[in-house]
Amino acid sequence: MDELTEVADAVADPVRREILVMLRHAPLTAGQVAGRFSISRPAVSRHLRVLRESGLVQDEQVGRHRRYSLVRSRLGGLVAWLTQFDERHPDWAARLAALDTEVHRTRRDRSRAQPTDTAHHSREDTA
DSSP states (O other): OOHHHHHHHHHTSHHHHHHHHHHTTSOEEHHHHHTTOSSOHHHHHHHHHHHHHTTSEEEEEETTEEEEEEOGGGGHHHHHHHHTTOTTSOOHHHHHHHHHHHHHHHHHHHHHHHHHHHHHHHHHHHO
């Protein structure tokens, strides 16, 4: 399974999406996550396992508790794929390439114009 499919499958469930939202600001223990849902703790543990196996969260043993934190970088591929459908977010790579071309064209035009101006001024100075 490719990374995009794995991540998309993991975020397809509304409980897992809510867990990701909960973890976006700070790591939480499994108990803290479970305490915010009306579903059983074993069900929350299964959701956390799916998120961990997809690489969207990582866990760390802290004393007797397991603390989960969001791995934001795993969302990048899905975000990039979804962004192509959002007209409010233009293709920045293409726009930056066009800007780069325009900057080079302007520099080229200026460098071509400068020697003529310099030669013109030097003739006036000697006259």
